[in-house]
Amino acid sequence: MSKLSTQEIVNLSKEYTFFSWSVQGQVNPIPVEKAEGIYFWDTDGKRYIDFSSQLMNTNIGHQHPKVVKAIQDQAAKLCFVHPGNTTDVRAKLGKRLAEVTPGNLKKTFFALGGAEANENAIKIARFYTGRHKILAQYRSYHGATHGSIALTGDYRRLAVEPTMPGGVHFLNPHCYRCPFGQKKESCKRECILHLEEVIQYEGPDKIAAIIMEGVVGSNGIIVPPDDYWPRVREICDKYGILLISDEVMSGWGRTGEWFAVDNWNVVPDIITTAKGITSGYAPLGAVIVSDKIAEFFEDKYLYAGLTYNGHALSCAAALATIDVYEEDNLIENAKKLGNYLGECLEDIKSRHPSVGDVRCIGLFSTIELVADRDTKEIMPTSIMAEVGKVLRQNGLFTFIMANNMGSMVFVVPPLCITKEQLDEGLAIVEKALEVADKQVK
Numbered sequence: 001m002s003k004l005s006t007q008e009i010v011n012l013s014k015e016y017t018f019f020s021w022s023v024q025g026q027v028n029p030i031p032v033e034k035a036e037g038i039y040f041w042d043t044d045g046k047r048y049i050d051f052s053s054q055l056m057n058t059n060i061g062h063q064h065p066k067v068v069k070a071i072q073d074q075a076a077k078l079c080f081v082h083p084g085n086t087t088d089v090r091a092k093l094g095k096r097l098a099e100v101t102p103g104n105l106k107k108t109f110f111a112l113g114g115a116e117a118n119e120n121a122i123k124i125a126r127f128y129t130g131r132h133k134i135l136a137q138y139r140s141y142h143g144a145t146h147g148s149i150a151l152t153g154d155y156r157r158l159a160v161e162p163t164m165p166g167g168v169h170f171l172n173p174h175c176y177r178c179p180f181g182q183k184k185e186s187c188k189r190e191c192i193l194h195l196e197e198v199i200q201y202e203g204p205d206k207i208a209a210i211i212m213e214g215v216v217g218s219n220g221i222i223v224p225p226d227d228y229w230p231r232v233r234e235i236c237d238k239y240g241i242l243l244i245s246d247e248v249m250s251g252w253g254r255t256g257e258w259f260a261v262d263n264w265n266v267v268p269d270i271i272t273t274a275k276g277i278t279s280g281y282a283p284l285g286a287v288i289v290s291d292k293i294a295e296f297f298e299d300k301y302l303y304a305g306l307t308y309n310g311h312a313l314s315c316a317a318a319l320a321t322i323d324v325y326e327e328d329n330l331i332e333n334a335k336k337l338g339n340y341l342g343e344c345l346e347d348i349k350s351r352h353p354s355v356g357d358v359r360c361i362g363l364f365s366t367i368e369l370v371a372d373r374d375t376k377e378i379m380p381t382s383i384m385a386e387v388g389k390v391l392r393q394n395g396l397f398t399f400i401m402a403n404n405m406g407s408m409v410f411v412v413p414p415l416c417i418t419k420e421q422l423d424e425g426l427a428i429v430e431k432a433l434e435v436a437d438k439q440v441k
Contacts, residue, residue, distance in 0.1 A: 005043075006031050006042070006043040006044050009031040009043060010029060010031055013029060013031075014027060014029075021156070030042050030048070030392075030397065031043045033045075034063075035050075035062030035063055036061075036062050036063050037061045037062060037063075037414070037416060038050050038061055038062075038413055038414045038416065038417050038421055039062070040062060040397070046395065047395055048392075048395050048396060048397040049395060049396045049397065049413075049421070049424065049425045049428070050062070050397055050398075050413065050414060051396055051397060051398035051410070051411055051412065051413050051425050051429075052397065052398040052399040052410050052411075052412045052413075053412055053413060053414050054280060055275070055280075055399070056217060056218075056249045056254070056275065056364075056399070056410075056412050057249075057274075057275035057276055057279060057280040058279050058280045058414055059252050059253060059254060059275075059276040059279050059325075059330070059414060059415050060276075060279040060321055060324045060325065060328070060330060060414065060415065060416060061279075061414040061415070061416040061417075062414070064279070064281075064320075064321075064324055066320050066323065066324055066327075067278075067279065067281050067317055067320040067321055067324060068281070069320075070316045070317060070319065070320035071281060071282060071313055071316060071317050071320075073316070074089065074312055074313050074316035074317075075313060078312050079312060079313055080308075080311060080312060080313075081312065083305065083306065083307060083308070083309035083310055086310065087310070087312045087315065089312055089315035089316045089319055090110075090310040090312070090315050092315075092319055093108075093315045093318050093319050094107070094108050096319065096322055097286060097288055098288075100258050100322065101258070101259065101271055101288050102258075102259065102261065102262055102265075102266075102267045102268075103267030103290075104267065104290050104291045104292070105267070105268075105270075105271060105288045105289065105290055105291075106288075106289070106290065106291045106294050107288070107289055107291070107293075107294035108286050108287065108288045108289075109124070109286070109287040109289075109302075109304060109309070110284065110285070110286055110306075110309045110310045110311075110314075110315075111274070111284075111285035111286065111287065111306060111309070112283045112284060112285055112306065112308050112311070112314070113143070113274045113283055113284075113285045114142070114143050114148075114246070114248030114249075114272065114273070114274035114275065114285055115142070115143025115144055115145040115148045115149075115285075116143075116145065116285050116306065117143075117248065117272040117273065117274055117285035117286060117287050118142045118143050118145075118147065118148040118151065118211070118246060118248075118272050119143070119145050119146070119147045119148055120287050120304050121209075121211070121244050121270050121272045121287045122134055122147045122148075122151075122164075122208075122209075123303065123304050124270065124287060124289060124293065124302075124304070125208040125209040125242045125244065125270065126208050127296075127297075127300070127302070127303070128208075128242065128293050128296050129208040129209070129240070129241075129242060131205065131206050131207055131208040132165075132166045132206065132208060133166045133167075133168055133202055133203075133206050133207045133208060134151055134166055134167055134168070134207075134208055134209050134210075134211060135168050135169070135170060135195075135198065135199070135202070135207060135209070135210045135211070135241075136151040136152070136153060136167060136168070136169055136170075136210070136211050136212070137153055137169065137170060137171070137172045137212055137213075137216070138153035138154070138169045138170070138171055138172060139153055139154065139172045139174060139216055139219040139220065139222060139405060140152055140153040140154065140172075140212070140213055140216060140219060140246075141153075141154060141156065141213075141217065141218050141219060142211065142213075142246055142248075143248075144156065146163060146164050147163075147164045147167075149163055150163035150164035150165075150166075150167035151167050151211055153169045153219075154219055154405060155403060155404070155405075168198065168202050168207075170194060170195050170198045171191060171194055172191065172216065172222055173189075173191040173192075173222070173224045173225055173228050174220075174222050175187070175225065176356070176357040176359070176368065176376075177376065177406070178191075179191075180194070187225075189225070189227070189228075189231070191228070192228065192231050192232070192235075195210075195232065195235065196235055199235070199239060199241075204239035204240070204241065207239070207241050208241070208242060209241060209242040209243065209244050209269075209270070210232065210235075210236060210241055210242075210243055210244065211244040211245075211246055211272075212229075212232070212244070212245065212246065213245075213246045213247075213248075213249065213250055213260075214245050214246065214247045214250035214251065214255070214259060214260025214261050215250040215255060215260045215361055215364060217248075217249035217250060217364075218249070218399070218401070219401075219405055220359070220366055220368065220401065220405060220406055220408055221359045221360070221361075221364055221365055221366040221408075221410070221412075222359065223359050223360075223361045226264060228264075229261060229264040229266045230264055230265070230266055233266050233267075233268075236269075242269040242270060242293075243266075243268045243269050243270075244268060244269065244270040244271075244272060245259065245260070245261045245266075245268040245270070245271050245272070246272050246273075247259045247260060247261070247271050247272065247273045248272060248273055248274045248275050248285075249275060250364060251271070251273045251275070251276055251277075252273070252275070252276025252277060252279075252325065253276065253325055253330050253331035253334050253362070253415050254276065254334065254362055254363060254364045254412070254415070255334070255338075255361045255362035255364050256331065256334045256335030256338050256361065256362030256363075257331065257335075257362070258331065259271060259273075260361075263361065267290075269289065269290050269292075269293060270287060270288065270289050270290070270293070271286075271287075271288045272285070272286070272287050272288075273285065273286050273288070274286070276321075277318050277321065278314060278317040278318045278321050279321050279324075281317045281321065282311075282313050282314040282316075282317040282318075283308075283311075283314060284311070284314035284315070284317070284318055325415075328416065330415040330416060331415070333415055333416070333417075334362045334363045334415045335362055337363060337417065337418075337419060337422060338360065338361065338362035338363050338364075338365075340419060340422070341360055341363060341365055341411065341422060342358075342360040342365070344422075344423075344426055345358035345360055345365060345367060345411070346358060348367065348426070348429070348430060348433070349367075352430070352433045352434075352436070352437055353373065353437055353440040354369045354370065354371075354379065354433055354436035354437045354439065354440050355367055355368070355369060355370075355433065356368050356369065356370035356373055356376055360411075363411075363412060363413055363415055363417070364412055365410070365411045365412065366401075366408045366409065366410045366411065367408060367409045367410075367411065367429070367433075368406050368407065368408045369383075369384070369387070369407045369408065369409065369433075369436050370407070370440075371383075371439055371440060371441055372440065372441045373440070377441070378404070378406055378407050379402075379407035379436060379439065380407075380439070381402040381403070381407070383407075383435065383436055383439050384400055384402035384407045384436075385402070386435050387400065387409065387432045387433070387435050387436055388400050388432075390431055390432040390435055391409075391428060391429070391432045394428045394431060394432075395428070396425055396428040396429065398410050398411065398412070399412065409429060409432070409433075411425070411426070411429070413425065
């Protein structure tokens, strides 16, 4: 087949394929030709700084030779076996996951992505507890499949209701937009009291699990107060409820620790993850459970299965990716540069009236734009579209949120980024913010 032109790639993609979370006639995809490190290039040779690690998953950067070689070597050796059989890479990866996850988390059920991981976590929690309700936060995203979208709290759930029964939502600890009307200096953690009240209304003996993102991701990088996760852990222990940490986006060094819950020394009963486990080089999700849950299924049937459970190519990619995190000191870099990024964002906030809030933990951050700082009025979608245009024109790609949850520009670069590269990207962000500043009342 002859090589397609840039416009042919775009036209054929739009005519014959669906793009997620978008009005199909309005999509404007970048046709990507190649990528390396924190950069990628379109088919016309234009370079972009990847300031969102694609979809917050290419944590180690693009085309790391060690992971590429691991996939190539595994493909030459063995691509696939029946999920009831096993391979050396599956065996090694299971052990590595037990080593890098906190506490007594031990045994892994493999899936192909975050949504599938959360689907199977729901099953496992229900089997183990004999209860059916799952509590989740309103500002959350857990995937688009039947069960995971039921746990999702944002607008994406509303469009596909009715969903799986048993999903119950509670309010987030969102300090900038506190749903309880509190300020940091007078806060009495009404968010935690609220959660326990919801538990009482729903019946503790009917709740199998509480699932939360380690740090809320695509709903605005909501970093919880330091005592929030520990106190939720205490509540779960009090009522015999399992605690599930969805580390699909916030895991794998993103916050400066292996997993976000490590920032607060909390050991959940289950971690679900995907994205950074292979940095997007191959599809893989994982449900990692405590030794007690693992023991439960030793003499009980596990009603869960996927054709591609433990896929050899994906397991090989994950093993190599974990090696890269360690050998390239990427988690340490995320923590060090995360501190620097936090300082830079506070400086940007002080100089741009359109910036209402900045939130940062490791290399997981967002800039929330407002039309009025006093009222925290959300910046209009039309202005955010203009901000996005400036970013793209100047060669920066990132995730932009513009809905009733808020208007934000995310800064979530690959963990291999340098201080100089970070400065380069932030300079482009500031150019875009000048557009928003003109709209401030």
